[in-house]
Amino acid sequence: MKKFDKDRLILALGGPVLAIVVAVALTSVVLVASGRSPVQPYALMFEYAMHSDIQVLIVNQAATYYLAALAVAIGFRMNLFNIGVDGQYRLAAMVAALVGASVALPGPLHVLLILVVAMLVGAFWAGIAGILKTTRGVSEVVSTIMLNSIATSVVAYLILPAQFGEQRGNNLTTGEIPESGWFPGIDLGPAGEVYGFVVVAALCGVLYWLVLNRTRFGFDLRATGASESAAIASGVDAKRMILTSMLISGAVAGLTGMPILLGDSHTYSLDFPAGLGFTGITIALLGRNHPVGIALGALLIAFLDKASATLDYNGYEKEIATIMQGLIVMAVVISYEAVRRYGLRRQQQKVGEELAAEAAAADGTDQKTRKEVSA
Amino acid sequence: MSTVLTKPAAQQPKPTARRRLTLAEWMLVVAGILLLVSAVRLITGAHGITSVGQTSTALRLAVPIGLAALGGLWAERAGVINIGLEGMLILGTWFGAWAGVQWGPWTGVVVGILGGALGGLLHAIATVTFGVNHIVSGVAINILAVGATRYLSSFTFEEMEGGTSKQSPPIESITQITVPGLSDAMRDLNDKHWFLVSDVAGLVGGLVTNLSLLTILAVVMVPLSRWVLWNTGFGLRLRSCGENPLAAETLGVNVYKYKYIAVMISGGFAGLGGVFLAEVASNIYQEGQTGGRGYIGLAAMIFGNWMPGGLALGAGLFGYTDSLNLRGGGQNVHALLLLLAILLVLATAWATYRRKFLTAAVAAVSGLVLFVWYLSVDEVPSQFVTAAPYVATLLVLAMSAQRLRAPKAVGKSYRKGEGA
């Protein structure tokens, strides 16, 4: 088994390393082609990211991304493509903020209520796609795209002062959540405050791993993703599985907005960040649906997002970072695929070698077994 | 006993599940819907729902979606999922405008198509040559396209007179034609608000008024795609790659080649859609102009059952509801509530007849809710008007999705010589 372990290490590290190298190289090509220094932008970004306040920003942003990506990844593990995380978290954050702002409960309970509401709303919105798929066979790709847009309208309607919202200056908000409903952060002094929700996000990752890899339910879910037909034959109720995983995915999506809502803005307003769901897709892909991979992916994208701010001050276009994100995703998936193929080939080779050796060694006994069998 | 081969199949052949509605039946359906719409228009007085302007706006809004959907069709028929359509649309807008500003709109069209095709090429390299998951590659292309066009804009448009880093200078417009006489006649007829006649006049009028040449080109692409894909050897080979690439390979079809061609054509169509946005829908390139139309196009294609005619219908539905929304939405959408309620009543009757009582119950309840809603308000809040196209799509899909059928090998990675 020793040999396999070494291979595995190569396989595990080969993909990402190859990818980053290729992506950086390609970005440099773009930079050179447009007459820029091919290395200075990286130097600037790294230097900028060395500051502790930027690091706090990166970590906070990564936590948000992480939750969005986990939500996407749960679907991916089942071969479900939940493009709707975006709509799910926006609707969930808005309703949760409304509820949170309109009740007063003792600290932990208040937070808990907000979280439960967010998860329920997220699950509900994803559940619509789940039900449409299981009962009517509507592709979740299409239905979640539609539901994203519908969520936009629903939020726009609910937040009207005539409905549940309030107007504050030129902004519409849900009203402020009282302090009992805030999630305490980790104060790092001048560097700022790390969202307390970072811990929750990490816990979600652990839970994700545990459930998927160590429980019967997780096994069923992965089996369904690997081969729906085999899973059904093995006793999985595929429809229920689709609905369940859609609900879970939606519930996690519902948490996506919580780090910001509970740790920073304490209200849902028109400028609440949108589009996190799509970044989540990218990150889930980067992290190959693995909780650690996703964490790294989230940090990487958050780094590019935040550190690229410095490019503007130094005469570079911030878009360099966006280009890099695209190239990284492309390079990562291509190199993963290349490495995966290499791995499979190696394995097949090994199986062949080992069997040949065994056959050669056992040629005599082989004949004997056959005789026995036919006797 | 020795002639089994000459006997008809020993087993009962599955009764053919693919009976299609004939042209006459389709026309009946269309006529039925027109009748209903006309009736609803007269009841509600929302004459806007079949006006000339409505149709003409719907057509213009449908074109980019339809072109994206055609792009999706070409790729998926060859077995490649193309969720990168959005990115290819973006490339189309940028390249189209970039060339259009400098060398005139028609050069813009060509370069825009090439720009989209470039995105397609990238997608093909990733998915066909490297076997990357199609969705992953598509998402990557979407990100790349955003980054690349922004980056490029700051070198090009920003330096041009009247341009900025987000916007190109105006592009000369493409000739628009209006069929003389017919257009006015239809408009007059439409204004009379007669039952059915005026509605048909509105439809026809919309199709012959203020037509950009590019619109005509785009519309022609639908039957042309249909013809090429289903009536030529090239199309047959291409489709075979989406149904069973291995079988195609065993007959000497170069599967890689056809997939490459298909995905590049797919990108080209999306590129054309982008050019349309930049040159006809408006006259500038503008960051964020595509606004998710690539995704909607994909939805329209699935809605249309991977068929050119169907996807045109899907794009038309989006265009129509979008245009309702933009043209004094509240009242029109209010009228549509009634239409929908009536349709749901019909669906209830049909489901009851087919003894699908659950479906019938769901349809009946939804119909009732809509009817009550219709009666209780005069105008639908604008927030919901905006949602109308998406809700409509969901509803139609929920009613018809089980009949949809994707190409069999779509989304599957295929390796030459690795067949069973």
Added chain:
Amino acid sequence: MANHDIHLSVRKGTVHAIVGENGAGKSTLMKILYGMQKPDEGTIAVDGREVSFSDPGDAIDRGIGMVHQHFMLADNLTVLENTVLGSEKLYGIGARARARIKEISDTYGLGIRPDAYVEDLGVADRQRVEILKVLYRGARTLILDEPTAVLVPQEVDALFDNLRELKAEGLTVIFISHKLGEVLSVADDITVIRRGTTVASVKPSEVTAKQLAELMVGAELPSPETRESTVTDTPVLEVKGLTLTENDVVDGARTVLDDITFTIHEGEVLGLAGVEGNGQTELIDALIGTRRPDGGTIALGGEDITSWPTRKRREGGVGYIPEDRHRHGLLLEAPLWENRILGHVTEAPNSKGVWLDIKAARSDTERIVDAYDVRTPGIDVTVGSLSGGNQQKLIVGREMSHNPRFLIAAHPTRGVDVGAQAQIWDQIRAARREGLAVLLISADLDELIGLSDTLRVMYRGRLVADADPATITPEALGSAMTGAASGHLEDEGQDGGEDR
């Protein structure tokens, strides 16, 4: 390495058979001849001239056509489209092509409907389309890779008549099979392949089936015969009046299982014969619980399980060897030990409560690998990298490890090498001795007759005939399978039997 050191020469205008056991490398060899794979070394000559094919198109140009072991047809295209694909230049894709297809179909009596969709065709029809495709291209050399595997004896005879006809017209046929009786009856020359290399070239007149078999496997061929009966009186599975209809959007309901009634006792193997597509798959689905029947009951050990979901049935002692192991039996990209869990995730040793017990599952996988002789370098390799026989042995081992009361064995030895085949038969026999009830479905009539205690024939969703395996012949069974006979089948030649 799948092939090495192959020597093969085929005379024009003959039927040349290639025999070898499963996995010997026959298909690989043919794919090389057809340009789908490239040889690492060696040469191919056609009509004396050396050629090199870079893709099947080159081979087609040289007049070589191939009917593959697995159908190479696009379901969602018509017969016409499947036929003209790749050779559109010959007669276009429209009326001329249609006329040409009709002509070929009439000449060789293929009975082709050019505008039917392939998905609506039965197996035999699909086979004919495959042959049509080759003829349409004007092939002078036909390669048929195991064309008889899915045909009933009568269809095989008809196919052979066709082959003789082709031969008479000067065409050359390369015919692959491991059914030796067939080979001896149709071939002019025979080449034997073992472990990827040619081991002998013989004339049919000079060898017996037994000698050929020994050449093939390097040992005696096992037989599926069951010695003594172990059937008891205790019913295990009782199926009564099982009915299943399929809903079709256009045509409404269609009956696929019609009033199926049978009982399997402890220690009994009930063999079910039938041409594919006559309801066997649906019956299996109904028994394992992936489809709800519209009528009738299923009882296991006296308990009504009709409304049980699949998982509960499996927990209750239903073992399942699926007909398509890649689709229904395995997760190809998952390691062996995860595949050991599949289907039994709720049972010991795989889990404790809601948690998986990975350690126990792994060590039990090791046990299965040992006990069932699964040839693998370890339990962490993906199951997809094992050979078909070893995959099947793993499935059998897995299912047997949960002491089933009733086993559904669908084509348990399909695509499995001779050694593994014998082992699987042995295991089924052993379990039967201990009281297992087995429903055996197989296209291999020898296997069916040899292994079963009772035989039933399924045709168009109904059980139309039964027979005693001790006396029945494959031919008699075959005629019932095509609907030509029904009732109790006495012995060969007795096509009739009282109609129902």
Added chain:
Amino acid sequence: GSTSTESSSSSSESSGKGKGIALAYDVGGRGDQSFNDAAYAGFEKARKDFGIGGEDVEPSDGESDADKVQRLTDLARQGYNPVIGVGFAYAPAIKEAAEKFPKTTFGLIDDETVKGDNIANLVFSEEQGSYLAGVAAAKATKSKVVGFVGGVEVPLIKKFEAGFVQGVKDTDPSVEVKTQYLTQPPDMGGFSKPDLGKEAARGQLDADADVLYHAAGLAGQGVIEAVAAKDKWVIGVDSDQYKQKTLDKYKDSILTSMTKDVSGAVYNLVKSVHEGEPKTGVVRFDLKSDGVGLSDSNPAFAKMTEIQDAVKKAREGIVNGDIKVDTTP
């Protein structure tokens, strides 16, 4: 590591005047042909006039308050003064940043909910200017139907609508006002999709409207194009669109524009800082202070005496408080 604030140039902050002006844009950013661009114009003018440096920074997609805080912080610590947040979305961020840099003046456009000693709230009475636009429209219409096209349905744009509708109705109650928004928040596409503006305008024109007022940013170009094609009147917004180069082709159809002097607001704030007496608190730009108004650079409009009189009268009424204009429709 150290924070970005500590590590670099915190010295320059104490050095008084600093490096110049900083503008932090909201979504849309420079090149929106609308109020971001107007802010930029004021920024440029101030830089030239006072010979100082400056930096203008775009936001990124889907950013949160924390990112805005960081942006303002970065700018303030680099020594820029004043630092101006363009758009109400900067309100919470400015509050936070202003506390960290008490010596820097922060400008906040379009918001007065956040207060501070070193915060200048630059707010506009768009409803007042829009009221005048309504008066002009009601007088100019022949069909007795006028239209309003809003980019995104947010309170800020609703203010435009409210003033416009009130202006129309006060002038001539029989005139019908068609209202159309292009998108709903957070889909801000309604400010950047001229094609939507064009189709919405066509819809209103088909419904007989002959004077259209738009508050749709860049999408307004589509409105103007559509109206020009039909030879009807359109009223521009934010800057004097009659003078805009890109709209040269359509200028004869641009009756007037409701101007919102963001440029002047920025310029004046910079000026006050430059002169050492930084403005703080609410600085309102209304009709009285000429912060909003109605342009008359189109000679055709200037010649319409009846309209000019009505507008003038309304203007006086608002300035002296006789007319109260609502901020919500």
